Amino acid sequence: MTQEGRRVQRRRRRRRQRIRRLCLLAAVVLVILAAVLLIWQPWGKDEPKEDPAGQTETPETPDPGTEEPEEPEQPENPIDKTAxxxxxxxxxxxxxxxxxxxxxxxxxxxxxxxxxxxxxxxxxxxxxxxxxxxxxxxxxxTQNTQQVLFDYAVDQFLNQGLSQEEAEKAAARDTAVPGTxxxxxxxxxxxxxxxxxxxxxxxxxxxxxxxxxxxxxxxxxxxxxxxxxxxxxxxxxxxxxxxxxxxxxxxxxxxxxxxxxxxxxx
Ligand SMILES: [Zn+2]
Missing domain, CATH: 3.30.1380.10 (Muramoyl-pentapeptide Carboxypeptidase; domain 2)
Known part of the structure; x- marks a missing residue:
């Protein structure tokens, strides 16, 4: 090979090396850009999208596999139902x-x-x-007043010809049985x-x-x-x-x- 031929070969090798370095640099820049975009997420983070029903998207929920599940929300002072x-x-x-x-x-x-x-x-x-x-x-x-009221209601139904049992049942629908x-x-x-x-x-x-x-x-x-x-x-x-x-x-x-x-x- 002539001296001229070797020079041409060296120049080609150097050009190939420059192109490879440029490709590598471009790849690194792309990876960094992708990572920045993933972290920043400029799409949809600042402006929550609306769903067709008009409800705003709820904030992202934590992955149940990695975080403690949140306690269901309790009213601040739950009502004591035995009060x-x-x-x-x-x-x-x-x-x-x-x-x-x-x-x-x-x-x-x-x-x-x-x-x-x-x-x-x-x-x-x-x-x-x-x-x-x-x-x-x-x-x-008082228990006594309620008894008087109930007995009176029963009498009304007895007077209509009902049996004692029927009269008591009928009376209980609008006059509570004493004690209840x-x-x-x-x-x-x-x-x-x-x-x-x-x-x-x-x-x-x-x-x-x-x-x-x-x-x-x-x-x-x-x-x-x-x-x-x-x-x-x-x-x-x-x-x-x-x-x-x-x-x-x-x-x-x-x-x-x-x-x-x-x-x-x-
Ligand atoms: Zn009443």
Whole structure:
């Protein structure tokens, strides 16, 4: 090979080496660029995309395999369902033995559990401020009072020709069997409109009832025996019977549309 030929070969080798180095450099730059993009993720991190339903994408959830699963969110102060204000008394849950309650006079003829007195007063005053005249027609009852009421209801059915057993069964639908009435707890009140004091379905249409049904929960009271829950409560629809359960529970019960039995079973 001539000297000229060797020079040409060296130049070619050097050019090939330069091209290889350039390729290597380009590859390294590409890898670095890809890594930077992966870490930075300029797509979709700053602006969460919207899904067709219009809901914003939730932030990325941690991989369950690598991180501790998060505790399900608990309300800050979960409601104690065994508290005095949530005592369940119904046809299947009689009043606890030796039940006692500290009473407070609402007026000359009515008493309630002293612990719901302030909320009751606030509710009645709020109704009156709307120009309404709620009238309490029943509140705390002793076992004896409940027995008198029940016996009277049974007599009405006996007079209609029912047997003792049938009469007691029929009476129990609207007058609780003594020992199973919420009125004996001191947390239940029958409230009617001054202009319509009948205890029937039409009571629901009075201005007082309309207001109480919409607002009693703000003061800790629920309409206890709803029309669509009679199978669960065991008591007929009573659009006048309000039960104190406390403000927190009343709000939850009102908003979820459940009855007390369902709420306590949750
Ligand atoms: Zn009642």
């Amino acid at each position: 005095w204000n949530l005592l369940l008394v119904n046809p299947w849950n009689p009043l606890p033995e030796n039940f006692t309650v500290e009473l407070k006079d609402v007026n000359a003829s009515h008493q309630v559990d002293a612990r719901c007195y302030d909320d009751l007063m606030e509710m009645l005053e709020a109704a009156q401020a709307q120009g309404l005249e709620p009238v309490i027609c029943s509140s705390y009852r 009435s919420e009125h004996q707890v001191g947390l239940a009140l029958d409230i009617v409109d001054v202009n319509y004091q009948m205890l029937d379905d039409a009571q629901a249409d009075t201005p007082t009832q309309q207001w109480l049904m919409a607002n009693s929960w703000r003061y800790g009271f629920i309409l206890r025996y709803a029309k669509e829950k009679t199978d669960i409560t065991g008591i007929m629809y009573e659009p006048w019977h309000y039960r104190y359960v406390g403000r927190e529970a009343a709000k939850e019960i009102y908003e979820s549309g459940v009855c007390l039995e369902e709420y306590l079973a949750q």
